[in-house]
Amino acid sequence: MKNELAEQDTHFQHVFRDGQLTIGLALPMLEPGQTVPDLDVQLELARAADELGFRALWIRDVPLNSADYPDPVGHLDPWVLLGALAAQTRRIALVSGAIVLTLRHPLHIAKAAISTSALSHDRFILGLGSGDRPPEYAALGKNTDDRRTLFRHNWEVVAAAIRAPSRVIPDLATPDAPEFCLLPALSDAVPMLAVGSGGQSLDWIARNACGWITYHREPEQQRDRYQLWRDAVGRSAPSAFRAFGVALKVDLSADSDEPAAAIPLGYRTGRKALVALLEDMRASGTHHVSLNLSATGRELRDVLEELAAEVLPAFHGGES
Template structure:
């Protein structure tokens, strides 16, 4: 009886170890599929809405997320918009990112899930660490934690913070978060009275959660290059973006010369139904037919961009746009990895 129990226990441990190792490999492969040297991958930003729509049907969003996963997009990005106001230009009611990421983790299989970006300065870093670990576990290592600082002083005031504290808050919260999500995990308490216990972050994960700077967070590019997987930024006109990338590469050479550091762009896209329509600049992106879009993306890849996520803004049905991108654009950039 004891021998049988020992065999069962050994078999269970072997399966658990295989699962852990598999998750480690899968997590690293997920990051590589999104950010790889000399390659460009494409993702989508949720919610995926037709132009002029400001109320999202989130059952539909989950269905669109599954479609994006099935069609080979490399990442789904979710935003963190704690509060809306009349002077904030985004009228969409966004779900809390952690609430949305839970079902996304269980409704998709292969696509990376990324936050673009959790407002690091207005959330406690240990709460962020717990949530990020949870999403990473539910998604089997497919989560990339993008972190920003927010840029609206009135929102800081609503949370009892001073906006001029954001640079220091970003750095200190990043350090606490990175320690909690690292291997081994270290929980750094804000206060440790005499006799306080040593805390742990559980459940234990086989892999660490990659941290990505979205925007600058008030930090220098050298700081970002030292601490982050890469730098995700908004679309800019080509000359400005090339200058920004050159600044980034110089910072990487100074701060992390032996490491790969990614560069990504969030782009608004109004994909025309006419595949031959020339590109026209719009706020934070382009209106273009697919041939012009492919040309733009070719230039971005040649200029060093590793990932582009599309914020769709077309008047066409969203499913139609996703299907055209998947069949006509993705094969030009997504190698088998």
């Protein structure tokens, strides 16, 4: 189901705009070796990001932890954290990157999305993914073989419920069931992004989502992926703007001249080479980059301030 009204949302355009690239940040931002975030520190960093002019804060949904997983971080429940961020920030967009659509009931997701949008004064963008860990599916009573079908079905239910006016598609309905809606009422639909593919084709994503978010790949490969995306948009939503965003890990060196060196899912780099990398991404069609910061030997607040002073002006210009 197409989420048409979201394309007109000014907060969405603050993050995603044709021909431009904006920069956001992934939470939590952790010191090396830290696995359990300090909520007070995360809220302080979020307030700083808001004040310094970053465009978005991205929140992951990691339901369960295991010693067998490569990511040991104890992520907070995304809706609890998004509620706190809505109350603690003023301008920065809040984005789920991504709620696991296949492991939560879609009406619960829709209710939480509407609530977050209301608390943040329409700054929320709903990113949805399907997850990729079979043991989590089993633990939550789901079958990974149903992932693709469940993603499409749940997307349709969420999209109907977070439109204006809201429409509830029930799992089951008795003959005397009332017609439900979700409150508070929205003036515009909550924008919906596909984070990863969710087992769907790019044509399906282009028809149904406001944009597509992927992990970092080497520049040539990323340009190829963007072209595949543009081709899909041309076939399936030729008159619409559809965003393309990338999650990029960055270990920012204190040496501004340090050249970029590849690390898993990103780069160890000085700020000058980072600007060049981001300029290349903008030229190849990326609209937004979510930085997953690593702070080897540096204070995270110092990294944010350096990025705000030396990197953001090349992309955000004089816009507030």
